[in-house]
Amino acid sequence: MKMIVEIENLTKTYTQGHEQILVLEDINLCLRPGEFISVVGPSGSGKSTLLNLIGLLDNVYSGSIKLFSRSVSSLDEEEKAKMRLENIGFVFQFDSLLEEFTVIENIEMPARILGKPDANFSKALLEKFGLLEIADKFPMDISGGEKQRAAVLRALRNGPSLLIADEPTGNLDRYNSKIVLEDLKKASFRGTSVIMVTHNEEAAKYAERIYHLSDGKLK
Template identity: 40%
Template structure:
């Protein structure tokens, strides 16, 4: 089985049709997304690229069920989430989506191990016995009992990736995952995201950095709430070689 075929072995496809989102009303209205059509097959690593205010984070939040669209339909991981009420969206996020944010969002009073374990306990998904393996996979076996304040920024982001994977989601969503990191540690985090995708899980990453987007199978470019271009990358750059 080829690399791309292997990636498609998990559910995680995304389809948006006619999706729009507006914040505010009247003259104060901000059209964050306007009539978005998008189809992402399972298992791709996709970068959503655009400047601040282009709508990329809103799109990520709608794909992940954090926000609801005003118009249009959204299918993610085999489910139509556009008509779900808040409790159903919460269950969808719990069962299908892992999130990685720019500023880690770790609980400061818990160790790295406990920050991962708590997600398993709160969601009732995953297995606490996998936590040690997840921390090993992100290179943090020797830091498992350290608190966030005792970890570097890159190490904290790696804990957040392990935490996002703890419930075995179909889809991993990352919002500017390298934005608070230097180049060396940012490259390590991108290697993890690329490895996650090549293992068969869908990964969608928001970034404003053209170089970071080079690791993606596909780049979706956004401006003023619309998709301006989609570029398929037949030969994604190995994250370990990136310089910016």
């Protein structure tokens, strides 16, 4: 089976002045097609560090990271940018919709950047997730939960094989968290592999498999 993410013996240290901070130590992880996994760990345990490495936003590490069966160390910057745009979707804790564009325009944005705009596709995506009502609204006129749901759809717009979510419900109440987590689950049922990091055990339970990260170790 072709793996979406395959990490072997990953170690990451940050250098601060003369000090070396060991954040990830000898980590192994795999993510299969259509699988939804979560990584739980306290603040500062290295969750975002791990996602930055998987999301090709950081290339200083030791060990092996493979995305879609390709070693990321073999990719040049152009190939990485292409992979990010076409194959990886990102959702963060704080909503990142562009305020001057409507919801559907925000969702279309990755497709426009790719040079493949199709507003009908975005509309269909909104419909599939029951969000058609907010299509033409501006971010300031929708709720925090709706913003985050729109951000998930934007991340899914180019049909990525991998969705990376960094504490996607960190800013939401329980009710809205549940809806966003259900959306992520739905995305995985539709074939997109999802890796979510969170410090919330309850949110983590939406995943099929849960990893725990602490003291640099992933278990």
